[in-house]
Amino acid sequence: MEPSTPTTVGLSEPAFETLKHKLIDLVEPLSDSQLLDLADGIHELLRQRRTLRQHHAERMTERARLASLS
Helix, strand or coil: CCCCCCCCCCCCHHHHHHHHHHHHHHHCCCCHHHHHHHHHHHHHHHHHHHHHHHHHHHHHHHHHHHHHHC
């Protein structure tokens, strides 16, 4: 039996665990300030992705609404 796969696009569980351990090894030598800057950058990336997804969903909803009126 195959392991369950997530319903969204992303990494498999083993690949995610490997990446997580590699990231921990990479950030361990960073100063607190550097690590906070990195976290801020990741947070901003997530905000931008969320905004893009929301805009896309709104456009698709509007298209569907217009198509149903035709």
